[in-house]
Amino acid sequence: MILTPEHLVIAPILIPFITGVLLLFFEDRERRLKASASILATIALLMVSIELLQISHTDGGRVVVYLLGNWPSPFAINLVLDRLSAMMLILTSVLAIPALIFSLGRWHRAGLHFHTLFLLLLMGLNGAFLTGDLFNLFVFFEVMLAASYGLALHGSGLLRVKAGLHYIAINLAASLLFLVGVSLIYGNTGTLSMADLAIRIPQIAEENRIILESGIAILGVAFLIKAGMWPLGFWLPTTYTFAPAPVAAILTIMSKVGIYVLLRLSLLFFGEEPGISGGFGSPILFFGGLATIVFGIIGVLASQALGRLAGFSVLVSSGTLLAIIGLTQVDITAAALFYLVSSTLAISAFFMLIELVEREQSAISNVLAVTKEAFGEGDEEEEDEEIIGVAIPGSIAILGISFVACSILLAGLPPLSGFIAKFAILTAILNPEGGAISSASWWLIALLILSGLSALIAMVRAGIRTFWAPAVALVPRVLLIEIVPVVMLLFMTLALTVQAGPIMHFMEATAVSLHEPRSYIEGVLKAPPAAPWQMETEE
Amino acid sequence: MGSVLAAMLPANARNAEAWLSGGVSIAAFVIVVCLYPWVADGEVVRYVIEWLPELGLNFTLRVDGFAWMFSILITGIGFLVVLYARYYMSPKDPVPRFFSFLLAFMGAMQGMVISGNIILLAIFWELTSIFSFLLIGYWHHNAAARDGARMALIITGIGGLCLLVGLIIIGYIVGSYELDYVLEAGDKIRQHDLYVPALLLILMGALTKSAQFPFHFWLPNAMAAPTPVSAYLHSATMVKAGVFLLARLWPVMSGTDEWFFIVGLAGMSTLLLGAYFAIFQQDLKGLLAYSTISHLGLITTLLSFGSPLAAVAAIFHMMNHATFKASLFMAAGIIDHEAGTRDMRKLSGLFSFIPITATLAMVASAAMAGVPLLNGFLSKEMFFAQTLEQHRASLLDGVAPYVATIASAFAVTYSVRFIHTVFFGSKPEDLPREPHEPPHWMRLPIEFLVLVCLIVGIIPGLTIGPYLHTAVVSVLGERTPEYNLAIWHGINTPLVMSVVALACGVLFYLVLRNYLARGADGPPGVRSLKGKRIFEQLLVTISWRWARWMESHFGTQRLQPQLRLVIFIAFVAGLWPFYSADLHLSPPTLTEIDPVFAAIWVIGIISALGAAYQAKYHRLAALILMGGAGLVTCITFVWFSAPDLALTQLLVEIVTTVLILLGLRWLPKRIERIDNYNTLTVRIRRYRDFLLAVACGGGMAMIAYIMMTSPLPDTIASYFLEQAYPKGGGTNVVNVILVDFRGFDTFGEITVLGIVALTIFALLRRFRPAPDSIEIPEQQRIQNAYDDASANREIGETVRDYLWVPSVIMQWMFPFIILLAAYLFLRGHDLPGGGFAAGITMAIGFLLLYIAGGTRWMEDRLHILPMLWIGFGLILAVFTGMGSWLFGFPFLTSYFHYMEIPLVGKVPIATALFFDLGVFALVVGATALILIALAHQSIRSHRTRTVEITKMEEDT
Amino acid sequence: MELILSLGIGVLVGSGVWLLFRPRTYQVIIGLALLSYAVNLFIFSMGRLTINAPPIVQAGVEIDSTTFADPVPQALVLTAIVIGFATTALFLVVLLASRGLTGTDHVDGRETER
């Protein structure tokens, strides 16, 4: 077998896929096996992603192209590895491992096929990050969404199903918009490869431009729905609140997929050429982002349940990123990437923490109770091995510290990475390339400050209510394997802080290559197919 | 230096903790002291670690005289507080947490003063806010502590965030965040356009932190903290951070009108109000808190003047205030500890119980009042002198001396009150505890601090002089003025002011004495106007009521508005480009209109409209009409050369219809005349929806029309058409695209189908029908009842009669359907068909058997095991794709070859066929799984019903 | 023909959108089905309309690609049909689950007054 390093590019898609499918051949009660298989798979995924990151970061940034089916560009569906996709891959697996470990506490027993669905979600995410083909992106979006539907409904229960129904309905509408947008783009340009599109879009004839833009705008709406832009993102907090905690933790990166795609496509399609379509839609992204931040702030403040608070934090994070993409400026993009990583880790940890904290008192346990009384046949498995949470000594302290850490991260206070991210963004905004700081930027700054403040107020309020106010100290019954993931993620943010220098250096490089997509385009279009068949197989 | 930060090691034992903390702070203190030789020479000790060089954020520590002086205060008083706290804290308190927070706070504070990078400074600044929050809220079972902590954090947090922005602006102006550069760039900063915003933001930070009016109210509420915390935070550290920053940036920011007016106004009002409020406090710590506010106002006022001498005075007063206030807080703590209350209305005559503490407290409060021979006097004299100077020639300047004198008088009043009320007068009655002197070690810190007050007050030049000078030089540099720390400057205006203040102060006390002894807490007149309450209400209003209101008005949790928005925005987005530019259209290329096709679309349109119209009350009709629209879609595909699509559309159509029918059984009955309400709002909403629907339809029609009539660009399709056979080995280009050119899409697509099947299966395992649909359908009830009532019939005969003949045909169709599936599958690569169509066909075959025979009958004979089909299909597809690795080609590279099979002839063997086989298996499995899982719900509900009936019978 | 088809697509979209806004889950699912017809036709129409030229080539014959219907949109539609089928099925089951748990077939899981 001749496996060149290039084949590694597809590994992030195939590893979870194969593992997930193989797990189908085993009974669901063989949990130990399923759990270890999926954990191993995610660890492998992490290792592969790290390797890919190194590959992408060598020689001043390599673009590795994988031509599926060995067809030449732009006819083949291609996978493209560059710094950005490698980074997103790592982020995915970094989130996946803790979420998976967390789920072993109880969630993976709450319904069927948890591990398969989880792994296929990872496949969808990784595919979406890697693919260089617009329609293939749709397909991976659907893989990802389908798995997320399954996981968001995992364990069933009244609230979850109600939220799931909305989630699915809206995303189905979004998928239809996606299709309309893609087909309009194809109908105007005759191609689907993103790199090829980047070449063809600036050359499009004047009379077709309007309708092409119309298509791109509709496509953009689809992504904005995923990213949760106001007023398209009302579904998001509800869905995330009622999804099982480990699922919500991994879903935090799903809202970032929309951002990722917007970032990639907007810079690829309109970035370099300042032609007629140049800067298309940036103001909308910017002001939409601002509106989203405002709404996120409102929601954060208005949330009583921690889960909703976290859900709105996702919106704040999305809004910030959208607004920043709308600014289209290299160093802000770099800061945004850092922020993306940091906020994703933080919110992810927070979702898991919330369940631990609220386990004793809240609706989530009711949801579990509802699922327990599910009716009909084949429910025997629910009864086996009731795991009793142990009140570990000091668990409350760890939870408390974790909560403080999450608050600090969300509010963007030092010393964790939330601060570095916010600082980087502010620095970048306040040092614009053109010289003068636009009044729009001041709005963004004000909102950034306000968002930190609102997170602070809301988190303090919630934290006091949860940890300080109860007359009887609450000692949630949590398992070690449920605390460890949270702490892992928080340590990750600490590491981000400590290693801020090199990481920011990487982000800068990523942002620069994003803003100058020539190497991406050429990398894809000039990628040579492997030597033809006859050479090796002719008898 | 790092050791200061690293000292946060929580242990368990109280003593061990105290020792550890004490050790750490004394070690830090020693380190700081050791640095003096360098600092004294005017050198700056630096320690740099690169952290985030891209953004100019480095871990730079920088000790100059000013920082050194503060470090001494922080570590020194820190040590004393630890010592004090060791005895103060109850053995039942979880002290490890306390000490670890305290140390962490100390570290943060220390870090702040020695930061050499203004961003680093902001970081430590925020850390002090966070740790002070934890310290203030240490007794969190107490609601006051929680509120106080929260308020402190929120106020200082707001300030901190503003400060950060302000500092970033400074960094932008200067081009560096390094303090050294910043300090050199004073002129540049003051002349920059962004000076005012930066100043405002930085002042936001500084003034909130040092509790300046109007942000002062958090400080008294922070008194709910344990007294050591108060002593530490409100004397030497937390609140000093604000004035520290003002002093730190004084060289670069001060000297402008804006600076003077903002800082001065804040300082003077704080000075006056704080002192005034302090008089009327009944809580000892409250009194001290307001006095702290007032003294900070004094420092701020000094800094606002912008004159070097004033700065010297400010720095000097920072030190003095730290010493006497720390000792006073500790004394108050002892009183509280011993007497069990801090209410001055209850306390009196304690002198006889705790004479030593009382003496110490008296000296300290004398310093606070500015009595000569104590350190407080010195800096106050300097302050008076400065207020007399004209700085900006304004009203503010004019009133400054009066304000100073009045405030000073107030200070005397509250100091006298403190002493007199607590220690003198009649013996206390009904005290919670019998007071006596505390352990000596607990008193020691106070003794030490009071001693310092005395020594500095008496021989300032010899004691504090050099150190103060070092600090002053490091702040002012070349602008360091001549100043004299002597006690006696002769009889001059400041002295007169002092005397007046002293006299008036005592007088005030005498006048107010009786009122105070009885009065309520808080100053008269504005008692009801509590900052705290205003703040809380503001916070609740904005952050809760308004937020909730806005969330419900700018957001929604209902699905319909969300979908409306999605569609509306998509509509606007799609049409926006048309609006913003003129539409040039190439001349349409049209195909000739065929009336037959037009008539077919009349059918399609009517079906669609009918389905839309009937979907509420006539679900079955809507489903049937939807089928009509699907059929028209299918014919359209046929018409325009897409046989594959037509096949697939048709098959999917059939399955979908059955699927929805399977689901229809569980939906509630809907009766038109009962719930057809028709109010005005409903009609308006319908009208709006209708308009939007029409608009969307029109928009899509327009875009579709424009697209269809404009020429096709040069597409990738020509490559596929040309290479499908030579390189893909198939003549059906669509199929070759699906399994080869773009096989990866198909790979993802079957994954979606598989996932959905799994999800449906999992969800239906937990399915619970609504109570009103749990019963068997009415038809079956009636028919069974009929069978039951007929003498010669058994239950179930009706259905047997019903299906007897048709099921024979349906069963015998099964092999033919298998053959059809095989046919569609095998020809797919060359002609319309393929794995997907074949798979659905096969699944329909299974479905038909289920309909014909029922679930039990079917499953007694054929076990389909859909899960294995799914797994097998997916694995086959992926392994086929990976097969190409064996030859070094990318995933899904296909290989085809014509194989000569005896008798059969040339047969194309394409790997794509195996891939397609995977597709086939997956589709069969997934579709069957979905259908069967839904069908099984009926049996399950039968079973549940039986169980329920049995239960009921048992009960009766 | 273009006019007819685009009108057809328009009506399908209009009906689908109208149903999408309705409060009953069943209406929504019918609406989604109609919309997916419309979208499939729309994608298909991006290859423009060609009568009697299915993209099925003759083995071993030189191809003039302009004489065939564009196969790419057809392939895309096939994928879209499958995915649409899958998601419709899923939505159906979720609406059934919602109906079972909430007792109503309202999209919000509860009857709203007004």
Next chain:
Amino acid sequence: MSATILFWAITFAQIMLTIAMVLALTRMIKGPRAQDRVLGLDTLYVNSMLLILVFGIRTGNTLYFEVSLIIGILGFVATVALAKFLMRGEVIE
């Protein structure tokens, strides 16, 4: 000549079949009972099948045959399901 004959015959047949489809649709719309609508749908299926067959003749292309065949073999499944639903309230028991 034969081309003309065929052309007109095919056109005529197509028109008749389309009218037949419209009539079937009318039954689907009008009802009045569910069974009438189902009957209308079934008729619509058969009519479309024939229409596609005629379309195949018109284009001289056999590629559309399978669509007709599928309607012929499997088109009844939907109708069967509908009928059974009417009779028993459940498609699969």
Next chain:
Amino acid sequence: MNHVADFPLWMAWFVAAFLIIGAGLTLIGSFGLYRLRSFYDRIHAPTLGTSWGTAAIVLASIIYFSVLQSRPVFHEILIGIFVTITTPVTFMLLGRAALYRDRSEKNPEVPAMDSPKSILDELKLMDKPESVYLESGERE
């Protein structure tokens, strides 16, 4: 229609005739479906299309393609066979369902169930108003 340029004339007549007959029968059948007044009458009409309507068009197709491709093409016969086999299933099931529904509503135009006569009356009484919906039209 270039591909039929050299189509034998008499064959063309055959094809045309079968086409017209088939389409005509189908049209008449659908017309009957549209026009006849009771369901039980209507159920007869579409059989025109499924019997000789289909058969004629299938024959037309067979002849046409056999001539066109100069070889016997018979596969259309499968359509005829399967339509013949499957149509009865639908009509039987549908007719019986309609009968049930009419009977349960005591429609006087249909023969009542064999025995016992009164059973349905009792059921009607037993059944709460919810069965009203059956009368209003659909079981939905």
Next chain:
Amino acid sequence: MSQLFPYPLLIIFLIIMWLLLTSFSLGQIIVGTVIALVAAQGMAALQPAKPRLKRWDLLLKLIGIVLYDIARSNIAVTRIILQGNKRKRKSGFMTIPLNLRDPIGLTILAVIITSTPGTAWLGYNFAQGTLLLHVFDLVDEAVWLDLIKNRYEYFLLEIFE
């Protein structure tokens, strides 16, 4: 052998269908046979009653008769539909007792009756062996009874029992 070829007639039909769908060539016969065998195995799993054909010749004759009858009734029904309300017509239900019990035989009868315009099979009472028929033009019940009993059922009884 009977396990491999459970339903020889069915297999033959399947092979013929395969050949009709593809082409008459040796290769396709082989492929078709393989597929037919698989399909027949699928059928065998359902364990249906095995039909026993006794009289081939009669079956063919019956088919001929039926085709003729269908053509005739096509014309009849066409006429009725086109005439509209001008002619007095009475449609109605009738119950016919049957002797035929073989499921395949009954099925064929059902196919015949339903395929013939003018008659509709509405129900079959298994216990009593009665068939409920709807007749489009029920002028004389006896004619129809005769048609069903003596023309179709007779043949079918001969063929299958």
